[in-house]
Amino acid sequence: MKIKLTYWIVALGLLAGCFHDNRSAVEIGNERQILHIGNGSEPSDIDPHITTGVPENHIQLALFEGLVSKSSATLDIVPGVAESWLVSDDGLRYTFHLRKDARWSNGDALVAEDFVWSWYRALLPSLGNQYAYAFFGIKNAERFNKGEITDFNLVGVKALDNHTLAVELVRPVPYFLELLDHHSMDPVHRATIEKFGAPGDRGTAWTKPENFVGNGPFMMKEWVPNKVVAVKKNTFYWDEQSVKLQEVHFYPIDKAATEERMFRAGQLHIIRQLPTDKIAHYQTNHPEVYRFYPNFTTYFYRFNTRRPPLDDRRVRQALAYAIDRQQIVERVTRGGQPAARSFIPPMQTGYRSSASMPEDIERARELLVEAGYPDGKNFPTLTILYNTDEDHQKIALVIQQMWKKALNIQVKLENQEWKVFFASQRTGNYDIVRGSWSGDFYDPKNFMDVFRPDNGNNRTGWANAEYEALIQQAEQTSNQAERFALFQQAEAILLADAPIMPIYTYTSNALVAESVQEWHNNIMDYWSYKHVYLDSGATSAARKP
Structure with a gap:
């Protein structure tokens, strides 16, 4: 364990550009707005239409944005790519008005047809999306996914123009807006996916950092397997001026004890689950960094x-x-x-x-x-x-x-x-x-x-x-x-x-450095990195036992 911990500390120092700097990764991150997070396991993929795991979703929240988002403070639905929407009196028809300044991370305009194609891909039987059922409230979506029909034009999603998307349901779905924030309904960049394979192919090279195109507040910078996934600010994001972080680094550390030691050494801003034998210590001695919530x-x-x-x-x-x-x-x-x-x-x-x-x-x-x-x-x-x-x-x-x-x-x-x-x-x-x-x-x-x-x-x-x-x-x-x-x-x-x-x-027993601002506890562990920032004047995360 000691050897592995030393490896991670050295690796983090190199990644932060601070190998010859006596300050910790957290201290330098505070200055440069680089957030370091322990993320459990190595992600299996970051394709939002094929993953089901929590470590993957943590990263996807930075890289993609759906029609709507959630407030991490209240979990209320807030506008995302859609700046507004209308719902018919019978609850069966939704009309979304997309932002005219919505862009992909390569600068391409993001239009309503991108959602139509993305949902077509998400429902392809050949893709094997395990969350396809999330779409089944939409007219004919289930029939298309099960191969009963092959014409996607029969499915209840239509681009009325570049900035207007119409969705027709088969029955009222009281939680439909909440579904739209799920990663399975995120848009994906058609040209990039088709460059590296068919829409129904899994595990192609489109998610590699050098190929990746997304629409979230961040874009891929680096993915070193079993070491780090690093994302950087997306300057084409429609609300780029609200994004204060320059980068977020996600570390696949599957041992809670290692994460805790790295937090204490000032190498991580956030760990999501404390080792059980450390909970009482932080509750008593460091309540300023300890977070407990259902x-x-x-x-x-x-x-x-x-x-x-x-x-x-x-x-x-x-x-x-x-x-x-x-x-x-x-x-x-x-x-x-x-x-x-x-x-x-x-x-x-x-x-x-x-x-x-x-x-x-x-x-x-x-x-x-x-x-x-x-x-x-x-x-x-x-x-x-x-x-x-x-x-x-x-x-x-x-x-x-x-x-x-x-x-x-x-x-x-x-x-x-x-x-x-x-x-x-x-x-x-x-x-x-x-x-x-x-x-x-x-x-x-x-x-x-x-x-x-x-x-x-x-x-x-x-x-x-x-x-x-x-x-x-x-x-x-x-x-x-x-x-x-x-x-x-x-x-x-x-x-x-x-x-x-x-x-x-x-329950969540997390540690969050005092420098981390706008990181809200919530029952669904939902965080919008878009609003998080680091206070360089706050106390370091490093703690002595």
């Missing part, structure tokens, strides 16, 4: 229902019933996380889960007997898969021990780097896998959609006709109380069938 994210395990014995509901239930969630959050995560016995986190809009996952070891043992594995006899050895991270490993170890003690079964643990881990999930190459789901918009439907049979984020192989029917019924009503009641019924089915095992609801 998060709209659930940590859970997926069960691969295509693989025996996990194709047996009784086995899945036994595993889910035999863990002690409270012990996990009190003794392992220790970050103020609430234990989760349902999938949807508590919401301030009035939704509350009506069902919960039981914790009942005796019933779990009975279920294993019913499934043909009395006292764990002849139960095959399963593997828990998780992406490389100390906290994920600790949780897996405790669950391994709980299952051994309660059910007398053996499980193995396996960790994989982020890209490989993501590919294993996509291809179903796992038994049990760590998962998390962060709300993309503040509505229970965002969580319920995940486990629909055609959703690319399902990844469990589970499908339930009654569950699907309830969600479809909820889509047809605008009455909030009725919608919530239907989602409660659907969530109860999900918990009873147990293709997943909820474990806890996330």
Whole structure:
């Protein structure tokens, strides 16, 4: 660990241009408006139409802008590329008026047809966009994505002129504006993508820094795999005068302890998750840099229902019933996380889960007997898969021990780097896998959609006709109380069938240097780098233990 930490500090010094400067990267960054952020894992890609991970989204928020954006202070919808919009009385037609000064990072004008083509690409069946379902409220979008029609002119999105975009829905979608801020609906530069392949090709060279064209407040500067992704100010951005940062550097550091040491050494302005054994120290001794707040994210395990014995509901239930969630959050995560016995986190809009996952070891043992594995006899050895991270490993170890003690079964643990881990999930190459789901918009439907049979984020192989029917019924009503009641019924089915095992609801335990201004805590971990700036007169991030 010491060798790796030294490597990162030297690397950061070089990247900041301060190898012969006694000041830290943070101090020089404050002076030059260069923000240094710990970003967890190495991003799998930055193409907004194919990624699903949080590390990727952190970078995409700097590089792309949709029709609308969010205020990181309030999470209210604010204008993005569209400076205004009109909604019909029946809620089925949206008309967006685009900014005449909107530009791509190469200087090209950004026009309404760019959104039409981008959404065509995002919905191409060949691209395999796992968030394609986000578009399904748009007329004929689902039919196009599923190959039932091939003429995109039939889809309800039209460029009326260069600066007017019309969208027609099949039903009112109360959260439609929030969806438009999701990365899957971001515009992409057609000429650049087609230069390096077909629209439906994944992983082409268009995202390399030397080729990249985006429309956000920043543009790609450098991507050194497993070291740094650096973005720089986009001088063609329509609101360029509001952007104070010159650069943002994202570092793929998957060990929380390493991030914390780098923060303390003045090499990072922000780390998003403290090691559990450091939380009390910062709470007590350095509250000026410590940030704690709830998060709209659930940590859970997926069960691969295509693989025996996990194709047996009784086995899945036994595993889910035999863990002690409270012990996990009190003794392992220790970050103020609430234990989760349902999938949807508590919401301030009035939704509350009506069902919960039981914790009942005796019933779990009975279920294993019913499934043909009395006292764990002849139960095959399963593997828990998780992406490389100390906290994920600790949780897996405790669950391994709980299952051994309660059910007398053996499980193995396996960790994989982020890209490989993501590919294993996509291809179903796992038994049990760590998962998390962060709300993309503040509505229970965002969580319920995940486990629909055609959703690319399902990844469990589970499908339930009654569950699907309830969600479809909820889509047809605008009455909030009725919608919530239907989602409660659907969530109860999900918990009873147990293709997943909820474990806890996330909290954020972050460190933010005092020099960082306009970095707002919010439940969705949404930050607009556009408004962030660094106060060179503030106290350094460097801290002594």
